[in-house]
Amino acid sequence: MRFQTLKGFHDILPDDFRYWRHVLNMAVDLADRFGYLQLSPPILEETRLFLRGLQEGSAVVLDKELYSFEDKDGAQISLRPEFTASVMRAYVEHGMHTWPKPVKLFAIGPLFRHEKPQAGRFRQHVQFNAELLGEEDPAADLEIMQLAYSLYDELGFQELTFQLNSIGCPNCRPAYIEKLIAYFEAHLDRLPEVDRRRLSVNPLRVLDTKEPETLALLENAPRSIDHLCNECDAHFRSLTGYLQALELPYVVNPRLVRGFDYYVRTVFEVWGAELGAQNALCGGGRYDGLVESVGGPKTPGVGVGIGIDRIVISMRGQGIEPPPLPHPLIMVLHRGDAAKVEAVRLVSDLRRNGVPALLAFGKRSLKSQFKSANRARVRFALVLGEDEIAQNAVTVRDMESGEQTLIARPKLISWLQARLDIR
RNA sequence: GUGACCAUAGCUCAACAGGCAGAGCACCUGGUUGUGGCCCAGGAGGUUACGGGUUCAAGCCCCGUUGGUCACCCCA
Incomplete structure (x- = not known):
């Protein structure tokens, strides 16, 4: 058997880079315009960093999909499955809490998850990640959302909308979850097996079910936005106010949740045209407790992760053409050994x-x-041959028209630069 | 982790009811002197994903493995 890429991994080929370069350039340019500073954490970190402070159920799931190894010196290490943990670690390790607030960071690089490949889901994928740390203002949530939106928008994506929800905070969420559990327990007989399990493991997850039975039940289920504390409610109202002021299209989606419990208040996704079972182009939210969980001071934060592979797939699907990659415009031909040396020169x-x-x-x-x-x-x-060398000149053939001109060697560079629009 | 569908040349795909494995594109060479594209002629390229089984005979039927695609689970 010949060698091939590992299951769930793929080569990004020259033809793909028409898209990749464009998307990556656009992302960096946008991050610059929004005032985000680039950092690049290592791909390998201590396994514990990725398992930190998560409730038991989540930690088990996470561990299962983590690419973990024992290093030669016995250290437990893992390929990063996300950026946020590494960025939090860097934030604390380098004392960024002493930097002028807010600290706005972005990173681009590969992430790894050992999961079964599916449309738009690979074991290695590249993500553009932005975090805004040390700011509670709902305008910070807006900025992160807008950064994501602008990227898709400026790349030429159509029919973009935000899906938006607020899942409250440690003050108001427990009461809401209790109500939710009570509601479903009252209808337990109609709840499919999958969702019964969810209800006990991670109740919020029942909200984004795919079971028709549960969907029907959800019509009358309590919604988190109706059970927010005053602070969370005010935060949510400001955010939607800003979105309206900017005329950014959004839909409040009471079924939108995140799988992990460190998220507070804002959760959002950007949706575009269909991509199989996932119509989310990216997801993000607020996580005010994360810095603390890796040993730093209590620090609010908002962030978003944008999958680049998914953007490229989507661009192809929608027929969005990137600008062509530059390619050489000149080829030097030669006849004879003396001419070859001149050609190399x-x-x-x-x-x-x-x-x-x-x-x-x-x-x-x-x-x-x-x-x-x-x-x-x-x-x-x-073309360089005996004739040209004798005259210290070069024959230039226009490959489109077939027209040929003899140009004196000293004039050649500027002649070409003028015609190729260089400098 | 569960399920469905799929796997033939570098790519896109043919191959009757089980009977000699093919085409188009791409690639290489040639069509005589220092000139490309179009055209013409030729060439190379295959253990039909891999391993087993049934059969006189398997690309085709059966079993297994690997990989791909899609969905579920999960989702940082």
Whole structure:
């Protein structure tokens, strides 16, 4: 058997990079405009970091999907499954709580989860992640949401909407969850097996069920936004007020939840055109207790994670074309050994002057070199032979029109730069 | 972890009811001197994912494995 990528892993090929470069450039540019600073935590961290402070059920699930290893010195380490934990760790480790508030950070890189591959879900995927730390203002929630929205919007995505919910805080949520449990327990006979289990493991999760029976029950189920404390309610109202002021489309979705319990108040997703079972392009929310959970001071935070692989898949599906990648516009052809040396020199000279250029390798016939030039889709083929060398000149062939001109060597670079719109 | 569908050349796909494994695209060479694209001729490329079984005979039928796709579970 030949070698192939591991299950759930894939190569990102040159053709994919038409999209990748565009998306990544756009993301970085946007982060700059919003005033976020880039950081890049290591891909490997202590396993405990990723399991910190989670309720038992969650920790088991998480552990199962974690790529964990024992290092040669016996340390328990894992490939990061998310950015947030690493960013929190870096925040505390480097004393960022002493930086002027808020601290706004972003990171781009691969994340790893040992899960069964599915549409838009891989074992390795690349995420663009932004966090805003040390600020409670609902305008901070808005900013994170807007950052995500702008990325999709400026890439050309259509029909974008926010799905928005508030799941309260440690003050008001327990009472709400009790009400929710009570409601479902009253209808236990109509609740499918899957959701009965959810109800006992992670009650909020029942809200985003796919069971038709449960969906019907949810029509009359208590909603978290109706059970917020005064502070949470005010926060939510301000946020929706800002969204309205900016005319950003949003839908309050009382069924929107997160799987982990460190989220407070705001949870959101951006939805676009269908992507199989997942129509969420990205998800984010507020997590005021996270910094504390890795040993730092109590610090509010909001963040979002944006899957780049998913963006690229979606762009392909919707026929959004990225700008073409730059490619060499010149190929230098040659005839004879003396000319070959000159050709090598010329290519090097061109590149030094910012002209992307290719050398015809080997010593094949001019005919075959022209064939290569044609396939490389260059704009000009430069020919060096005995005649040209004798005159210290180069024959320039326009590969589109077939027109040929003899250009004196000293004038060549500027002649090309003018025509190729370089500098 | 559970389930469904799928796997033939680099890519997209053919191959009657089980009877010699093919096409298009891409690739390489040639069509005589220092000129590409179009055209023409030729070439290379396969253990039909892998392992077993049934059969005179398996790409095709049966079992298993691996991988892919999709959904469930889960979702940082």
